[in-house]
Amino acid sequence: MPEHTLKRFEDELTSLKEKILAMGGLVEKAVRRSMKSVLQVDTSKAQKVIDRDRAINALEVEIDEMTRSMLALRQPAAGDLRLIIATIKIVTDLERSGDLAEGIAEAVLQSEENPLTHTSTIETLADLVIRQVKDALDAFARSDLDAALKCIERDKKVNKLYKAMQRENLTYMLEDPRQITAGLLASTIGKNLERIGDHAVNIAEMVIYMVKGHDVRHVDHKTAAAILSGELDED
Amino acid sequence: MATDMKNKLTIRGLKLWYGDFEALHGIDLDILAGKVTAFIGPSGCGKSTFLRCLNRMNDRIAGCRVEGDVLLEGNDIYAPDVDVVQLRTHIGMVFQKPNPFPKSIYENIAYAPRIHGMVQDGPDMDELVETALRKASIWDEVKDKLQQPGTALSGGQQQRLCIARTIAVQPDVILMDEPCSALDPIATAKIEELMDELKQEYTIVIVTHNMQQAARASDYTAYFYLGDLIEYGETSQIFTAPSNQRTEDYITGRFG
Amino acid sequence: MSDASKSNALRADLRADKRKRRRARADMRFKWYGLTALGLAMLFLVFFFVDIISKGLPAFQQAEILVQVSYSESVKSNYNRAVDKRYRKLISRSWLRTIPMQLEEHPDMIGTTAEQWVLADYRVDQFLKGHEGHKLKKKYQKLVRQLQEEGKVRLAFNSGFFSNGDSKLPENAGILASAVGSVLVLLLTMLFAVPVGVMTAIYLEEFAPDNRFTQLIEVNINNLAAIPSILYGLLGLAIFINFMGVPRSSALAGGLTLALMTLPIIIIATRAALRAVPESIREAAYGLGASSLQTVWHHVLPLAMPGILTGSIIGLAQAMGETAPLLIVGMMAYIPEAPHSILAATTVLPAQVYTWSGESIRAFEERTAAGIMVLLAVLLSLNALAIRLRNRSEQTW
Ligand SMILES: Nc1ncnc2c1ncn2[C@@H]1O[C@H](COP(=O)(O)OP(=O)(O)O)[C@@H](O)[C@H]1O
Ligand SMILES: [Mg+2]
Numbered sequence: 001m002p003e004h005t006l007k008r009f010e011d012e013l014t015s016l017k018e019k020i021l022a023m024g025g026l027v028e029k030a031v032r033r034s035m036k037s038v039l040q041v042d043t044s045k046a047q048k049v050i051d052r053d054r055a056i057n058a059l060e061v062e063i064d065e066m067t068r069s070m071l072a073l074r075q076p077a078a079g080d081l082r083l084i085i086a087t088i089k090i091v092t093d094l095e096r097s098g099d100l101a102e103g104i105a106e107a108v109l110q111s112e113e114n115p116l117t118h119t120s121t122i123e124t125l126a127d128l129v130i131r132q133v134k135d136a137l138d139a140f141a142r143s144d145l146d147a148a149l150k151c152i153e154r155d156k157k158v159n160k161l162y163k164a165m166q167r168e169n170l171t172y173m174l175e176d177p178r179q180i181t182a183g184l185l186a187s188t189i190g191k192n193l194e195r196i197g198d199h200a201v202n203i204a205e206m207v208i209y210m211v212k213g214h215d216v217r218h219v220d221h222k223t224a225a226a227i228l229s230g231e232l233d234e235d
Numbered sequence: 236m237a238t239d240m241k242n243k244l245t246i247r248g249l250k251l252w253y254g255d256f257e258a259l260h261g262i263d264l265d266i267l268a269g270k271v272t273a274f275i276g277p278s279g280c281g282k283s284t285f286l287r288c289l290n291r292m293n294d295r296i297a298g299c300r301v302e303g304d305v306l307l308e309g310n311d312i313y314a315p316d317v318d319v320v321q322l323r324t325h326i327g328m329v330f331q332k333p334n335p336f337p338k339s340i341y342e343n344i345a346y347a348p349r350i351h352g353m354v355q356d357g358p359d360m361d362e363l364v365e366t367a368l369r370k371a372s373i374w375d376e377v378k379d380k381l382q383q384p385g386t387a388l389s390g391g392q393q394q395r396l397c398i399a400r401t402i403a404v405q406p407d408v409i410l411m412d413e414p415c416s417a418l419d420p421i422a423t424a425k426i427e428e429l430m431d432e433l434k435q436e437y438t439i440v441i442v443t444h445n446m447q448q449a450a451r452a453s454d455y456t457a458y459f460y461l462g463d464l465i466e467y468g469e470t471s472q473i474f475t476a477p478s479n480q481r482t483e484d485y486i487t488g489r490f491g
Numbered sequence: 492m493s494d495a496s497k498s499n500a501l502r503a504d505l506r507a508d509k510r511k512r513r514r515a516r517a518d519m520r521f522k523w524y525g526l527t528a529l530g531l532a533m534l535f536l537v538f539f540f541v542d543i544i545s546k547g548l549p550a551f552q553q554a555e556i557l558v559q560v561s562y563s564e565s566v567k568s569n570y571n572r573a574v575d576k577r578y579r580k581l582i583s584r585s586w587l588r589t590i591p592m593q594l595e596e597h598p599d600m601i602g603t604t605a606e607q608w609v610l611a612d613y614r615v616d617q618f619l620k621g622h623e624g625h626k627l628k629k630k631y632q633k634l635v636r637q638l639q640e641e642g643k644v645r646l647a648f649n650s651g652f653f654s655n656g657d658s659k660l661p662e663n664a665g666i667l668a669s670a671v672g673s674v675l676v677l678l679l680t681m682l683f684a685v686p687v688g689v690m691t692a693i694y695l696e697e698f699a700p701d702n703r704f705t706q707l708i709e710v711n712i713n714n715l716a717a718i719p720s721i722l723y724g725l726l727g728l729a730i731f732i733n734f735m736g737v738p739r740s741s742a743l744a745g746g747l748t749l750a751l752m753t754l755p756i757i758i759i760a761t762r763a764a765l766r767a768v769p770e771s772i773r774e775a776a777y778g779l780g781a782s783s784l785q786t787v788w789h790h791v792l793p794l795a796m797p798g799i800l801t802g803s804i805i806g807l808a809q810a811m812g813e814t815a816p817l818l819i820v821g822m823m824a825y826i827p828e829a830p831h832s833i834l835a836a837t838t839v840l841p842a843q844v845y846t847w848s849g850e851s852i853r854a855f856e857e858r859t860a861a862g863i864m865v866l867l868a869v870l871l872s873l874n875a876l877a878i879r880l881r882n883r884s885e886q887t888w
Contacts (some may be wrong), residue, residue: 002489009488075447077474077486213476292777297701320780328778334771336790346789347779397775424586 006009009074013083016066017141020087020094024137025061026052027094030101031133031196035126037108038189041115049105056098063091079210086210093199093206097133100192100199105186114181118172121165122186122193128158129197136203143211145228151204152221154195162194242308243268243408243438244289251284253292258284260462261303266455271430271439273453273470275446277490280459282442286410289440290326291319307407311341324351327401331413332391335385335400339348340377342386343396344368347404363403370436371399372429391422398429402437409433411441414450415448427452446486450474506511511688543867547860553649553662556581556638557680561589561604567591574609580631581638583610585663608647613662613854619646624853652861656827657843661854666862671829672742672822673811673869676839679746680810685803687750688757692799695758696765697787716755723752724819732820740821740836743784748816753806760802777867797880804877814841840866 030049037045046147067084070076076084116122132154139148165188175185205217208228216224237277242259251259258281266272274282284293291312293299305312312322324347335343339466344364345356354360364381368374373395385396394414401409411430415423430439430452443449449456450470457467458479466473466482477483507515558574566573570590574582586609594601615635617625627635638644653663699705727748731737737744768791776786792799817823825843830837838846844862847855 002484005488005490077446077450078477078483080487081475292774295777320782323778323780327780327811328774330771330774330778332771334769334775336772336775337794347781350781350785350789400775400779 001142003105004080006074009070009080012066012070012074013080016063016070016084016087019059019063019066020090021058021137021141023063023091023094026056026059026141028130028133028137029102030056031096031104031126031130031193034101034104034108035123035130037105038116039119039123041108041112043109043112044104046108050102050109052123053098053102056095060091060095063087067091082210082213086140086206089206090203093202097196097199098194104189104192107185111181111185114185116189117179117182118168118184118186121161121168122190125158125161125165125190125193127155128161129193129200132158132197133199136200136207139204139207140210143207145208145211148204148207148211149225149228152201152216152224155201156199156221158194164191166225241268242266242306244440245304245306245309246289246452247304247306248479249285249288249301249305250390251281251288251302252298253296254298258462262459262464264464264467265275266438266440267436268438270454271434271441271452272457273449274440274442274453274457274459275444275449275485276452276465277485278444282459283412284290285459286412286440286442287328289408289410290323290328292323292328304395324377324404325406326408327404327406329394329397329401329411329414331416333397333417335388335393337384339382340368340385340388340396341381343400344403347392347400351404353404367399367403368396370433371395372425372432373399373424389422391418391425394418394422394426395429398426398433402433406437408438408440411439413442413444416444423448446474457471458485460485500849517762520522523539543860543863546857547862547864548863549620549622550652550857551649552620552646553651554619555608555645555647556611556615557606557608557643557645558582559604559606560609561574562590562594562600564601567594567601577634581612581615581635583612583660583662585658585660586610610651610662611644613660613852615644615793616646616662617854619644622853626853652858656829657825657838657846658827661850661852661858664847664855664858666840666843666865668826668829669838669840669862670865672745672826672837673839675742675830675833675837676745676749676817676822677807677811679742679833680749681803681807682764683747683750684753684757684806684810688754688803688806689761689799691754692758692765693787696762697791698783712755712758716759720752720813721814721819723748723817724753724816727816728819737760738834738836740824740826740838742830742833742835742837744820745817745822745837745839746833748820749810749813752813752816753810756809757799757803759797760806761795764798764802765791767798770793799884801877804873804880808873808877810867811839811873812841812870814839814845817842840869 004013019199030052033045033052034049037043037049067088070084132151134145135151135154138144139146139151169183169186169190173180202217205215205224208214208216208224212228214227216227219227239435242265244264246262246264246266249259249262250257262285274286276282279323287293288301289305289312293301298345301313306324307325311317312326336346341364344367345360348354348360348363354363365374365378368377370432375394376392377396388396392418398409398411398414416428419427427448430441433439434454441449441453443452453470455468456473457468458465458473458477458481466477466479468478473482474486477486544599556578558578560573562573568591570587571579573587573590579587611619614625614627615631618627618632618635619639619722651663652665654667655663655669656668658664686722694711695705727744730743731747732739737747772790772794773786776790781789814823817839822838823845824838825846826836826838828835840862844866847859847862
């Protein structure tokens with residue numbers, strides 16, 4: 001895209017993108033770190049996640065402020081407008097993801113005495129979700145539709161795995177009531193991870209809207225792909 | 236584009252030359268009845284030229300030649316048996332600079348209906364003048380000074396007077412060439428509001444270099460560039476997700 | 492650079508140094524050149540006015556003598572007998588000549604005598620006004636002095652100057668014939684030049700296509716305004732007198748000739764006035780479906796009218812002061828009678844002034860100056876009218 005005639009607006013747009021990516025980076029790290037604290041039963045890491053969430057919240061406020069003033073002062077249109085609208089939504093998703101990571105960390109702190117007993121499925125789930133978040137952020141950074149579609153596609157696997165994990169977890173708890181505390185912890189973590197994945201999907205969808213101007217929310221992945229390839233008209 | 240809506244003006248392959256200079260390179264466009272259509276584009280891209288083709292104002296320019304079809308509800312306005320003067324009573328025009336006649340407000344409105352023999356002077360004319368001024372939302376401001384010169388009004392009032400003057404002829408289409416470029420934001424807002432009301436009865440085509448105005452006031456937007464129609468579509472689509480990169484660059488201010 | 496040194500540099504830059512003072516002096520000098528030129532022009536003007544007025548003012552008074560007039564029967568055949576021989580030479584022959592005619596008209600006057608103020612000879616007039624070269628003989632000088640002591644000589648308002656035509660006797664010469672001639676000629680000029688000029692201008696400005704032919708016409712019209720006016724006289728002679736058979740010296744010949752001369756001025760002024768009407772007014776009218784004729788007639792022309800009138804008046808004023816072309820069509824003649832038709836021999840004010848200025852009798856000199864004063868007064872009033880109209884046209888729309 002050629003440079004904006006108004007240099008200051010161009011600078012603002014660039015800095016807005018950088019801020020989102022920085023915030024995304026923090027969120028991704030928070031998820032990773034919270035999972036480490038789970039797996040390594042490391043309360044100091046969990047504490048760190050909780051402390052760092054403040055930075056994420058601050059960035060959210062800052063980005064909101066920026067988008068507000070850009071809307072008021074620059075009257076953006078077309079691509080610029082879509083970027084700003086996408087930003088407004090993405091920022092909420094990121095902030096929620098941050099909170100969910102914090103939720104995991106808090107759960108770790110509360111169940112310090114009863115760490116997880118079965119970690120393999122939850123670890124796989126975490127890997128998938130973290131990759132989803134990474135894909136969404138990459139898609140945003142590079143306006144990469146493939147990455148966005150990959151992120152959305154991955155969500156099906158995440159959901160499947162999440163359901164499997166909960167079933168598995170239930171069998172453990174039924175087998176051995178002493179496992180119930182750990183089971184509840186696993187359930188919380190799994191649920192949070194699944195929701196972080198949903199937020200990543202939202203972000204990916206907003207990236208598609210931002211790049212293409214098509215709203216692909218609430219349609220299945222195949223239809224979304226078809227819309228993007230221009231085979232299908234929305235209405 | 237939905238098919239149930241009716242074309243007011245249909246333009247096909249319109250080319251225009253000023254002497255040897257080809258100012259329009261074959262424009263195809265449908266202007267829908269009862270809608271506000273905005274023409275945007277950088278200066279000198281032919282917006283005014285195109286607009287003036289629609290009521291043959293370009294006829295007055297020496298060396299100006301037009302090719303292609305402009306159909307008003309299916310009737311070719313460039314057909315040899317068309318009377319230009321009569322055509323302009325169907326397709327009226329409002330100009331960039333408010334240009335009331337240096338006569339009274341009343342006379343400004345009454346002039347055209349009188350020369351076209353629409354009504355006789357007297358109570359009928361009074362009524363027509365009032366109706367036109369009311370439709371142009373300026374009646375309340377001028378009803379006590381109808382005999383004062385139209386040129387004594389403020390810029391925004393003058394422009395609404397000019398719109399009233401155009402309405403008085405009861406045209407089908409009103410063409411406006413940058414009608415707000417000489418006005419302050421409040422006066423501009425009033426004109427935009429007025430356009431919104433007028434489109435119930437008239438088809439409005441407006442040239443504007445103010446993209447926000449096109450976005451605010453129009454239903455359809457056409458983007459012109461160097462004598463070509465680059466993109467045409469619903470305003471909300473053009474301003475959120477234009478399909479042409481040049482349109483996108485222009486409306487996001489990346490034109491340079 | 493620190494703030495302080497920046498401020499110092501600024502102060503140094505603002506301070507007047509040699510170069511800046513030189514620049515200021517050059518400005519001053521230029522202003523003074525202008526003022527000098529203006530002063531010089533004013534000086535000439537004042538000199539001209541003082542000269543003309545001081546020479547011309549006395550012409551508005553004329554000497555009269557109180558004498559005993561006897562209207563006897565014999566006066567009918569020899570008007571010299573009407574007054575005492577002693578005074579006869581002091582009295583204007585132009586008055587004496589009229590006595591028989593008066594008696595024809597009023598037979599009841601025959602046999603009466605009356606003491607009345609009668610027009611004095613121009614020599615007496617000049618002597619009384621103290622002009623050198625009055626040519627009044629010594630013995631009459633004494634007589635006039637004596638009459639003056641008796642209160643029988645006076646300088647009275649010269650109504651004859653406005654009510655008489657030209658005459659070989661200066662005391663009897665007036666501007667009536669030439670003034671009427673001027674009015675007639677001017678009316679004819681206006682009648683021909685204004686409609687033709689305005690119509691031509693409207694056509695060229697509003698309707699004519701912009702091609703070689705109209706450009707040629709345009710260039711020629713502009714050039715016509717600049718050619719020496721005497722050529723119009725030759726043109727008038729060739730067309731109106733030799734070809735169309737208009738009588739020589741007639742107001743018609745003069746009016747047509749001057750109309751030719753004024754035409755380009757009116758066309759140029761009218762086109763300028765039309766061009767000054769904003770295009771937006773025409774667009775407004777066309778946009779409402781007015782035809783070309785309606786647009787021009789209802790909107791453009793009314794707005795251009797003051798400009799057109801101004802131009803026309805200036806053209807007419809110029810025509811009024813013109814002599815050269817009239818010389819050629821024979822209007823520079825001795826014509827004592829006010830014309831009674833546009834085909835009769837006519838002269839005009841400037842021609843009259845010119846004729847008087849060539850007379851050998853010194854008494855005509857003051858009449859020449861007085862004639863110029865009248866001419867100037869008329870021209871200045873016309874120009875004042877033009878300026879007023881122009882100011883009115885300066886309204887914005
Ligand atoms: N009367 C004219 N004669 C010659 N060229 C003209 C005339 N009017 C406009 N043009 C040229 O046509 C092009 C389009 O002009 P215009 O329609 O006024 O542009 P816009 O209204 O989009 O700014 C410009 O290049 C302009 O120079
Ligand atoms: Mg224009």
